[in-house]
Amino acid sequence: MRIISYNVNGIRAAITKGFLEWLQHANPDVICLQEIKATEDQIPVDAITQAGYPYQYYYPATKKGYSGVAILSKTKPNSVFYGTGIKHMDFEGRNLRADFDSVSIMSLYLPSGTNMDRLDHKFMFMDDFQNYINELKKEIPNLVICGDYNICHEAIDIHDPVRNKNVSGFLPQERAWLDQFMKSGFVDSFRHFNSEPHQYSWWSYRAGARGNNKGWRIDYNLVSENLKHKLKRAVILADAVHSDHCPILVEIE
Numbered sequence: 195m196r197i198i199s200y201n202v203n204g205i206r207a208a209i210t211k212g213f214l215e216w217l218q219h220a221n222p223d224v225i226c227l228q229e230i231k232a233t234e235d236q237i238p239v240d241a242i243t244q245a246g247y248p249y250q251y252y253y254p255a256t257k258k259g260y261s262g263v264a265i266l267s268k269t270k271p272n273s274v275f276y277g278t279g280i281k282h283m284d285f286e287g288r289n290l291r292a293d294f295d296s297v298s299i300m301s302l303y304l305p306s307g308t309n310m311d312r313l314d315h316k317f318m319f320m321d322d323f324q325n326y327i328n329e330l331k332k333e334i335p336n337l338v339i340c341g342d343y344n345i346c347h348e349a350i351d352i353h354d355p356v357r358n359k360n361v362s363g364f365l366p367q368e369r370a371w372l373d374q375f376m377k378s379g380f381v382d383s384f385r386h387f388n389s390e391p392h393q394y395s396w397w398s399y400r401a402g403a404r405g406n407n408k409g410w411r412i413d414y415n416l417v418s419e420n421l422k423h424k425l426k427r428a429v430i431l432a433d434a435v436h437s438d439h440c441p442i443l444v445e446i447e
Contacts, residue, residue, distance in 0.1 A: 195223050195224070195294075195297065195445065195446045196221065196222040196223050196224075196443065196444075196445050197222060197223065197224050197225075197226070197299060197338060197340060197415060197443070197444050197445075197446065198220060198222040198224075198225040198226070198340075198431070198441050198442065198443050199225075199226045199227075199228070199301070199340035199341055199342075199413055199414075199415055199441065199442050200225060200226070200227055200228070200413075200434075200437070200439065200440075200441035200442075201227070201228040201229050201303070201341075201342040201396070201413060201437060201439035202227050202228070202229060202230060202436060202437050202439075203229050203231070203437040203438055203439065204229065204230070204231040204232070204437075205227060205230040205231065205232055205237055205264070206231075206232055206236065206237070207231075207436075208436035208437055209238065209241075211435070211436040212436065213436045214241060214242065214245045216434055216436065217245055217246075217247070217266075218245050218246060220431065220434075220441070220443075221246075222443070223267065223268050223269065224265060224266070224267045224268070224292070224299050225247070225265070225266045225267075225441075226263070226264070226265055226290075226299065226300070226301030226302075226340040226341060227263060227264040227265070227266070227301060228262075228263050228301060228302070228303035228341050228342045229261060229262065229263075229303060229342070230252065230254065230262040230263065230264050231259050231260060231261070231262060232252075232254065232259070232262065233252070233254045233258075234250075234252045234254070237250075237252065242266060246268060247266035247267060247268060248268075249266070249267040249268070249269065249270050249271065250264065250265075250266050250267075251264060251265045251266075251267075251274050251276075251290060251292065252264045253276045253277065253287045253289070253290040254287045255285065255286045255287035255288075256285045256286070256287070257286070260286070261286045261287050261288060261303060262287040262303075263287055263288060263289065263290045263301040263302070263303050263341075264290065264301065265290055265291075265292045265299065265301050267292060269294070271292035271293055271294050272293045272294060272295065273292075273293045274290070274291065274292050274293070275290070275291045275292075275293070276289075276290055277289055277290075278322075278323070278326050279326075280322050280326065282315075282318065282319070282322075283319055283322060283323070286305070287303075288302065288303045288304070288305070288319075289301070289302055289303075289323075293334070296336060297336045297337070297338055297421070297446065298334045298336060298337050298338070299338045299340060300337065300338065300339045300340065300341070301340055301341055302323075302339055302340065302341030302342070302343070303341055303342050304316065304319065304320065304323070304341070304342065304343045304344045304345070305319050305344065306344045306362060306363065307344075307362030307363070307365075307368070308362065313362055316344070316362070316368075317367070317371075320368075320371050320375075324371075324374075324375060324378070327339070327375075327378075328378070331379060331418070335418060335420055336418055336420065336421055337417075337418045338415060338416070338417050338418070338421070338444070338446070339380065339414075339415075339416045340414075340415045340416075340442075340444075341413065341414070342396075342412060342413050342439065343372060343412055343413070343414055344362075344363055344412050345363055345364070345368045345369060345371070345372045345412060346358075346363060346364045346369065346410050346411055346412055347369060347372050347373065347376075347382065347385075347411075347414075348369070350389075350391050351393075351394075351410065351411035351412075352364055352394075352409075352410050352411070353392070353394065353407070353408040353409055353410070354408070363410060363412060364410075375416075376416065379418060379419045380416040380417060380418060380419065381416065381417045381418075381419060381421075381422050381425070382414060382416060383414075383415045383416070383417050383425055383428035383444040384411075384414070384415070384428045384429070384430065384442065384444075386422070386425055386428060387425075387427065387428050387429075388428070388429075392407060393411060393430055394407065394409025394410055394411045394430070394432075395409070395410070395411050395412060395413035395430055395432075395439055395440055395442055396409055396410045396411075396412050396413065396438060396439045396440075397409040397410075397438060398438070399438055404435075404438075411430075413439060413440075413442050414442070415428060415442055415443075415444040417444065417446070421446060424446050424447040425444070425445075425446060425447075426445040426446065426447050427443070427444070427445040428442070428443065428444045428445070429442070429443050430442050430443075431443055
């Protein structure tokens with residue numbers, strides 16, 4: 195199974211930049227999208243169907259043009275779950291899960307901590323999400339959590355760890371949370387195969403950051419420990435340029 199996660203920073207904008215043509219070429223079985231910034235009636239669902247993805251699930255935020263996640267699939271999932279049941283999380287459209295026969299795939303968009311209020315909200319979200327996943331794993335052991343976590347895990351995952359040590363996304367508390375989340379039963383699929391530096395999934399639009407590869411790796415396909423032996427490949431698809439993020443791919447046997 196080929197699974198891609200992609201923060202598209204607006205699905206309509208990404209489509210105008212060739213996203214659907216790229217999608218047909220990349221050919222994942224399932225793609226998880228974050229920050230779609232649109233409701234289903236604003237999205238060209240027929241064009242996406244024609245691109246090979248007839249099963250489309252959208253979970254937009256209540257606020258127009260903000261946040262939102264989606265899952266596009268070639269095959270019909272057994273069931274789809276919108277949100278977590280936690281009110282302060284769900285109105286921003288940050289969690290969507292599709293259950294297939296052998297694996298459940300989640301599209302996740304963790305908040306960013308752009309100011310103190312949002313940082314407090316982010317930590318509350320992370321704590322509640324951890325508790326939610328702890329319970330979910332009892333029911334669904336084969337889980338792939340794809341998405342934009344808005345956190346760099348290690349110094350290797352950011353272009354300038356010294357200057358960014360006090361910036362949200364690389365704060366010690368955020369990194370510690372992601373570290374313990376992984377240790378609670380998940381594998382960072384990309385790092386399972388690749389330990390090289392300078393591998394990023396997001397670049398600021400400012401000062402030619404992408405051209406100079408001054409990026410952050412904040413997008414992850416985390417896979418349940420019990421699926422570790424089924425991992426075949428995990429790569430960052432940095433050539434895709436429909437967003438300030440790029441897609442990330444994991445293949446599971």
